[in-house]
Every structure is written in structure tokens, then in C-alpha cells.
Amino acid sequence: MHDVNQAKESYYLDAGAWSRGWRLLLAGAAAGWAASLYGWATDAYDFHGSYLVNYLFFLSLAWGALFFVMIQHVTTAAWSVALRRLMENAMATMPAMTLLFLPVALGLNTLYEWAKPGFLNAHDPNMRFKAIFFSQPFYLIRSGIYLAVWSVLAIALYRNSVAQDAGGSVDGAARARRWSAPGLLALTATVTMAGVDWVMSLDPHWYSTIFGVYVFSGGALAFLAALTLAALGLQRLGMLRRAITVEHYHDLGKWMFGLTVWWAYIGFSQYMLIWYANLPEETTFYHARFASYWSWVSAGLLLGHFVVPFVLLMPRAAKRSRKVLGLAAAWLLIMHGMDLHWLVMPSVHPHAFHIQWLDVATFVAVGSSFGLAFWHRLRRNALAPVGDARLAESLAHHNA
Amino acid sequence: MSESRLYGAVAEFQTPEDLLEAARAMRQRGFTHMDACTPFPVHGINEALGIRRSPLGWLALVAGCAGCAGALLLQWWTGAVSYPLAIGGKPLFAFEPSIPITFEATVLLAAFATVAGMLALNGLPRLYHPLFQHQRFQRVTDDAFALVVEASDPKFHATETPALLRNLGAADAQLVEEGD
Numbered sequence: 001m002h003d004v005n006q007a008k009e010s011y012y013l014d015a016g017a018w019s020r021g022w023r024l025l026l027a028g029a030a031a032g033w034a035a036s037l038y039g040w041a042t043d044a045y046d047f048h049g050s051y052l053v054n055y056l057f058f059l060s061l062a063w064g065a066l067f068f069v070m071i072q073h074v075t076t077a078a079w080s081v082a083l084r085r086l087m088e089n090a091m092a093t094m095p096a097m098t099l100l101f102l103p104v105a106l107g108l109n110t111l112y113e114w115a116k117p118g119f120l121n122a123h124d125p126n127m128r129f130k131a132i133f134f135s136q137p138f139y140l141i142r143s144g145i146y147l148a149v150w151s152v153l154a155i156a157l158y159r160n161s162v163a164q165d166a167g168g169s170v171d172g173a174a175r176a177r178r179w180s181a182p183g184l185l186a187l188t189a190t191v192t193m194a195g196v197d198w199v200m201s202l203d204p205h206w207y208s209t210i211f212g213v214y215v216f217s218g219g220a221l222a223f224l225a226a227l228t229l230a231a232l233g234l235q236r237l238g239m240l241r242r243a244i245t246v247e248h249y250h251d252l253g254k255w256m257f258g259l260t261v262w263w264a265y266i267g268f269s270q271y272m273l274i275w276y277a278n279l280p281e282e283t284t285f286y287h288a289r290f291a292s293y294w295s296w297v298s299a300g301l302l303l304g305h306f307v308v309p310f311v312l313l314m315p316r317a318a319k320r321s322r323k324v325l326g327l328a329a330a331w332l333l334i335m336h337g338m339d340l341h342w343l344v345m346p347s348v349h350p351h352a353f354h355i356q357w358l359d360v361a362t363f364v365a366v367g368s369s370f371g372l373a374f375w376h377r378l379r380r381n382a383l384a385p386v387g388d389a390r391l392a393e394s395l396a397h398h399n400a
Numbered sequence: 401m402s403e404s405r406l407y408g409a410v411a412e413f414q415t416p417e418d419l420l421e422a423a424r425a426m427r428q429r430g431f432t433h434m435d436a437c438t439p440f441p442v443h444g445i446n447e448a449l450g451i452r453r454s455p456l457g458w459l460a461l462v463a464g465c466a467g468c469a470g471a472l473l474l475q476w477w478t479g480a481v482s483y484p485l486a487i488g489g490k491p492l493f494a495f496e497p498s499i500p501i502t503f504e505a506t507v508l509l510a511a512f513a514t515v516a517g518m519l520a521l522n523g524l525p526r527l528y529h530p531l532f533q534h535q536r537f538q539r540v541t542d543d544a545f546a547l548v549v550e551a552s553d554p555k556f557h558a559t560e561t562p563a564l565l566r567n568l569g570a571a572d573a574q575l576v577e578e579g580d
Binding site for chain 1: 490499
């Protein structure tokens with residue numbers, strides 16, 4: 001005989017917990033945006049720099065989610081089905097993230113050197129080709145295309161998955177798979193280009209062909225870390241207690257470990273080629289990041305974004321311990337923030353290591369807006385794809 | 401054949417649940433030299449049989465570290481000690497260009513140790529196994545779940561052990577000889 005309470009799984013968030021979270025996020029958004037607006041009015045340059053870092057932080061979680069959901073669909077993965085709705089909720093923040101791009105677009109003239117009048121007329125032979133890309137309308141059109149591609153993919157996959165909750169048909173799984181294969185191609189192409197457009201172009205003279213992949217890899221890793229924390233948090237609230245098991249955490253740990261190596265591999269690939277060629281137009285990027293306090297951040301990234309999680313996540317026991325895994329995930333998210341700060345800030349403030357209160361204000365503003373878009377999805381829909389035919393297989397998932 | 405030593409007893413179960421239950425019961429009775437043969441991986445069988453985790457991961461780690469250190473030492477010694485050549489204004493030894501070789505050697509040695517270690521720990525390659533003597537053994541690749549109790553087990557008894565296995569729900573329990 002099964003105990004009724006044991007057999008019943010909480011696939012829905014109770015209204016009280018939902019409202020508490022919603023109110024907290026609303027308060028965060030109000031305070032964050034008020035402070036950010038004040039910062040924008042007093043120092044637009046500092047605001048746009050901080051905003052870009054924090055926008056990229058939460059956007060990368062959303063595109064990481066979209067990437068990961070589509071990977072699950074094309075591989076018809078069963079282990080992850082119990083976690084898939086959490087990923088989908090993060091992915092479905094994409095339309096909100098599109099709206100949050102507005103301050104980035106508005107900061108074009110402030111933050112990006114190439115957008116300033118007269119820049120393109122300067123005598124730099126490298127600029128002849130780049131001038132095509134460095135036109136404001138073309139930049140905005142490109143950005144709009146990226147955001148539209150991500151939003152359409154995210155909403156189509158989300159609606160498809162929620163429609164499955166009623167149960168019955170397996171057509172939804174096939175439809176999601178058909179969307180995901182071209183979707184992955186579209187996503188990787190647009191994300192890498194967005195990395196080039198939004199981040200690399202901060203330093204308009206510098207270029208690195210792998211740069212977009214670097215931005216992508218950091219985001220994919222950060223999303224896995226955020227997913228681990230979201231799962232741990234919901235379980236602490238009493239949700240999905242039986243659906244998400246140590247076996248799922250073990251696999252999330254493997255993914256985090258693998259993506260840590262991927263991030264380091266891409267980061268090193270870029271660094272080694274530039275080190276070896278030693279060309280002045282290429283070394284500027286590292287020159288700025290090896291100067292003064294920035295060199296500590298660079299060393300900190302090597303240690304904290306690679307060595308520490310690599311060693312920490314290697315043992316099987318670590319991946320199967322909620323405590324260690326939660327700690328590693330939180331650490332990796334901090335490192336991702338540091339990585340984005342390291343990518344953006346030395347170009348914005350080339351002369352000194354720079355931390356400002358707007359970093360916190362814009363983090364709260366963008367974070368709670370992202371949180372509201374995420375939390376809003378938890379109100380009505382189940383916390384797991386309860387109508388998916390492979391859910392039972394996922395619940396029984398077991399690592400060898 | 402008749403003077404051949406005994407290898408052990410093979411009990412055949414119809415479902416993975418019966419097998420797991422019998423394995424746990426045998427372990428509770430103090431049996432330690434046991435194995436299971438099943439048509440597909442049965443979750444929880446390692447724990448039920450008391451099989452400890454393989455040391456293969458440690459082998460891979462040690463070999464990987466050896467590959468890492470070996471590659472770094474080789475590049476440093478050849479480039480900066482044995483035959484120093486200054487090329488393109490680069491240092492005789494630096495970590496930056498040494499990482500790809502170091503990475504590859506780490507992966508290569510770890511992979512070799514994993515494959516070789518897996519074979520060695522499993523006692524492979526091995527062309528003959530006493531269980532092949534058992535008439536119904538082929539069925540473990542189809543629909544039967546076999547629990548093997550080896551004669552080397554201190555608790556093993558040639559008549560009592562098969563009887564015990566039958567008591568635990570085995571459809572069939574037979575003795576198997578070494579048959580070398």
C-alpha cells in the first residue's frame with residue numbers, strides 16, 4: 001500500500017508561495033528600476049556599461065535554456081524530462097528579454113565608440129569592411145532579428161510543451177524535435193553574432209573569430225548552474241520532491257563539469273592564438289585585461305571559472321551531493337558575472353578596475369524583471385511536463 | 401569431467417525484482433562471492449550484491465596526471481634544456497603554447513588507462529568461462545535473470561546452496577563445474 005502523501009507529487013506551486021515570490025520580485029523590480037533610472041539620469045555612460053553586463057547575464061540564462069531545451073528534443077533525451085519545464089520557463093522569458101534590450105539600443109551612442117559621429121572616417125584600414133557592420137540601422141536590424149528568432153523559437157516550443165500537459169498525444173514530441181534541429185542552427189548562429197555585435201564591438205578595432213562562441217559557452221554553463229539552483233530551490237519549497245532525484249542532479253553535475261571544460265577550451269583557444277601571433281591589433285584585448293587590477297580578475301577567472309569547478313565537480317560523490325552541487329552552481333554563476341564584467345568593463349573603463357553601485361542596481365532591475373517573466377509562468381502551468389510520454393522514464397532515471 | 405572442480409551454483413529467476421530480492425537475501429546470509437547475469441542492466445543490483453565501485457576512475461586520474469606532467473616535462477626539457485632554439489622571439493619554454501600538447505597527452509593517457517584498465521579489471525580478453533557449461537545459460541541474454549554463487553565463497557555448500565536458492569524463488573538452480 002502506498003502512502004497517499006508519498007505517492008502524490010506536487011507538480012503545482014501553491015498560490016501562497018507564488019504570491020510571496022511575485023511580491024518580492026515586484027518590490028525588487030521597483031527598487032532596481034528606480035535606482036537604475038536615477039543612475040541613468042546622473043551618469044548615462046556608467047549606467048549603460050553596467051546595464052549591458054547584467055542584461056547579458058540574464059539573457060545568457062535565457063538563451064542557455066533555449067539551447068538546452070532544443071538539445072533535449074533533438075536527442076529525445078528522457079532523463080531530463082522531469083526538469084524540462086524549469087528550462088522552458090527560463091527560455092520563455094525571451095519576449096521579456098527582447099523588451100529589456102531597449103536600454104542597450106538606447107545606449108548605442110553613449111557606450112559604443114563606433115556609433116559616435118566621425119569614427120568611421122578615421123584612417124584605419126581595418127574599418128573599410130567593418131563600416132558596413134558599424135551602421136546603426138543595420139546593427140538594430142540585426143539585433144531585432146536575433147531577438148525575434150529567439151522569441152519565436154522559445155514561445156513555439158513553450159506552447160507546444162504546455163499543450164502536451166493535457167496528455168494523450170505524442171505528436172508534440174515529434175513537433176518539438178522538428179523545430180529544434182533547425183532551431184539549434186539558428187540559435188548558435190544568432191547567439192555568436194550577438195556576442196560579436198553587442199560585446200566585441202565595444203572595442204571596434206579588435207576582432208576574434210571565436211569570440212561569439214566564448215560568450216555562448218559561458219552562457220550555456222551559467223544556465224546549467226541556474227537550473228541546478230532553481231531545482232534545489234523549488235525542492236526546498238516542497239515542489240517536485242520526488243520528481244527530481246539525486247540521479248538528475250548527478251547528470252546536471254556532469255553537464256556543468258563538461259561545460260566548464262568547454263568554456264575553458266574556447267577561452268584558451270582564443271588566448272593561445274593571440275599570444276602566439278603576437279600581433280598588435282589582436283593583443284590589445286589582453287593588454288587591457290592584463291593591466292593593473294584587471295590582471296587579478298583575469299587570473300581569478302582562470303582559477304575560479306576553470307580550476308576550482310573542474311576539481312570540485314570531478315568526483316562522483318560531489319555531483320551526487322546536493323550541498324556541493326548547489327555550492328558549485330552558485331559559485332559558477334558568480335564566476336559568469338565576473339566573466340561578463342571582465343569582457344565588457346575593460347573596454348568601457350580602459351584605465352582602471354571598475355566596480356560601481358550601478359552594477360548592483362542594474363543587476364536587481366534586470367534580474368527581477370527576468371524573475372517576474374519566469375515566475376509568471378509558474379502560476380498556472382505544471383512545474384514538470386506532466387503530459388510527456390517520457391516523464392515516467394525520467395522519474396525512474398538511474399545512473400550506472 | 402567428473403574430477404573437475406566445482407565453479408559454483410547458478411540460479412535462474414524470472415524477473416529482475418526476484419533476482420534483486422534473492423541477491424539481497426543471500427547477502428544477508430553472508431554470501432559474498434556472487435555475480436548476476438542479466439539481459440539488460442538491472443538498477444540496484446550492484447548494491448544488492450555488495451559490489452563496490454570500480455577503481456577505474458582513479459586509474460584514469462593517475463594516468464591523466466602522468467600524461468599532463470610527462471607532456472609538460474618533455475616540452476620543457478626538449479625546448480629549453482636539451483636543444484634550446486630561439487624562434488620568433490618566443491621564450492624557450494612557456495605554458496601558453498604547451499597547453500595543447502599537455503591537454504592531448506592528458507586525455508590520451510587517461511583514455512588508454514581507462515580502456516586497458518577496464519579490460520584488466522574484468523579479466524578480459526577471456527575466451528572461456530565455466531558458466532558456458534550451464535545448459536540454460538544462453539537464456540540470460542534473452543529472458544532469464546541468473547544469480548551465480550561461486551564455490552570459492554566460504555558459505556558455499558554443494559547441496560545446501562542450490563536448495564537455498566530454490567527456496568528464495570529460483571525457478572532452477574544447478575551446479576556448474578570449472579570444466580577446464
